[in-house]
Amino acid sequence: MRKWLVSVIVLVLVLGLGLAEARTTITMWHTWGAGTQRDKVVRTIVEAFEKAHPDIKVDVVPNTGANSAEARQKYMVAAAAGVPPDVAILGGLDLEWIENGLIQPLTSFFKRDGLDKNYFFPGTWEAMSYNGDQWAPPVSLELTTQMMAINIDMFSEAGLDANQPPETVYDLETANRKLTIIDDSGKIKRVGMFPFSIYGEWNAFNQWAARFGAVFAVETPNGPRWNINTPETRAALNWLNNWYQNVGHGNYQSTDVYRMRNNTSAQLAYGASAMVLWLNGYNQGMTNYERPVNYRVVWLPYHPSINKTDGIRVSGGFGLTMSAATKYPEAAWEFIKFWIQSDEVAMIWGVDMGELTIKRNNPYMRVMLENREHYGTFVEYTAFAQGPLPSVPGYSVLTSTTTSLLQQVYQGRMSPAVALETIQERMDAEVEAYYK
Known part of the structure; x- marks a missing residue:
């Protein structure tokens, strides 16, 4: 009996080792x-x-x-x-x-x-x-196309209907004026929207430029190239810069929303902004805040020169x-x-x-x-998503260069036209160096 039991144990061990080795x-x-x-x-x-x-x-x-x-x-x-x-x-x-x-x-x-x-x-x-x-x-x-989240209660308080959110960028400007609160000293207490940054200025600019019809990368006979300095990108950056200088009066730096500029879910949760750029995954993060927020997610406004469904890309x-x-x-x-x-x-x-x-x-x-x-x-x-733009070398250089120059634009130290020309020249040189 003992010999039989020992034999069974040995067999089990051998089989177990064999399975372990086969894994x-x-x-x-x-x-x-x-x-x-x-x-x-x-x-x-x-x-x-x-x-x-x-x-x-x-x-x-x-x-x-x-x-x-x-x-x-x-x-x-x-x-x-x-x-x-x-x-x-x-x-x-x-x-x-x-x-x-x-x-x-x-x-x-x-x-x-x-x-x-x-x-x-x-x-x-x-x-x-x-x-x-x-x-x-x-x-x-x-x-690549982000959405927009809006605070339903703030819309109601401002006499706006959250079920009819801003459609175009001009509708967005109107809503922003109604939702922005400025105290007697001229300090911004709450913004309607801070459209300039989400994980950096490049990401926000990328969103709005696409909603103006910009296509940042194109196929050419010489291979894929960056397409930065175009009428669409110039229109988008002029629009953003005018918003920064005229709507924000150049004093966004003193606001709560500026301190939260790279965390749009925090802007929404703490009431610093009534409308924010939004990614799908942010919804899960909203459960981390103590105070529940009554919000809904809507289409990102677009320039009337394009269709609402244009430019949505994977x-x-x-x-x-x-x-x-x-x-x-x-x-x-x-x-x-x-x-x-x-x-x-x-x-x-x-x-x-x-x-x-x-x-x-x-x-x-x-x-x-x-x-x-x-x-x-x-x-x-x-339902409207298209494939991504062509892959072009130098993306990390594009993001860092654009972020740096956009900051100079918003601070009034560089014109939008010069910034875009500089970015285009830098990226042309980057691509040429890559293919040499």
Whole structure:
């Protein structure tokens, strides 16, 4: 009896060791810091994946650097040393990574498993495509065109109807005047809207210029190029600068909204502004504030020279890339496919982040439609979304240069025309240097 029991135990141990040896381990790096909300959600998705694929283990490595740029630099160092992660979420469609052979195309996997353009939301196929291949499917559906959130109670107090929000940029100016409160000393106590910054001046300018019809990147016979100094961008920047100087009387710096200029949800939550630029994921963050805010999300106003639905584009956002050096491409692909195809992931990401994954038949869409005040506009946007603009080298230079020069414009130290000319010249030189 004892010999039989020992034999069984030995057999179980041998089988267990065999299963452990058969389990493939892949490494996945992501751009978010350890313990952040997105890191926690990623780990929840990994747990679901490992449960569905017990033969694959995923080691998650969060970003230990100060920002995404540091994480990307570490990836390039690891790739050069021949030890990159199998899967990474560190950025979007990166031409430098593609052209240097750091990541591999996923085209054959898509074709083999029957995933084509029709499986995903409009515009997302183009967001992961370059030179005829698919590379980095976005982790979620991100649109470059932002929305606007409005405080319903403030609208009512000012005699405005929140069910008829400003349609055009000129309607927005009218609403802003009615919603702005200035005390007897001339100090701004509350603004109707502070349209100049959301994570920096570049991001806000990018939004408004698109609503004036601007297209920042174009294909040319010599390849994709930046298209910064145009009639549309000049009209948009003149409009913003006139607002800053004439509506704000140049004294925004002393206001609460200026101190919160890169946190529009805080502006809305604390009553510093009645209207703010808005991203879909901000709705989840509003639950963190003690005082509930009665707000709704609406279309971002546009210039009458374009249609309301023009210029809504999918952003590449953060994409799932597979290293060209991975030893386990099948396991890496199974994880990527699980993320973009699974209803379970769609619900995890939706419930925790308030965002959609990129599959068109997305179960979280139904949840969004049950809360139309906050999510209905985003759902409407998805129907008109186009693919992203062409990828052009030098994006980080564009954002830093534009942010710096726009600050000078708003401070009255540079004209809008000179700023745009300078940005265009800088970006032309940047692209030429890249292609040499």
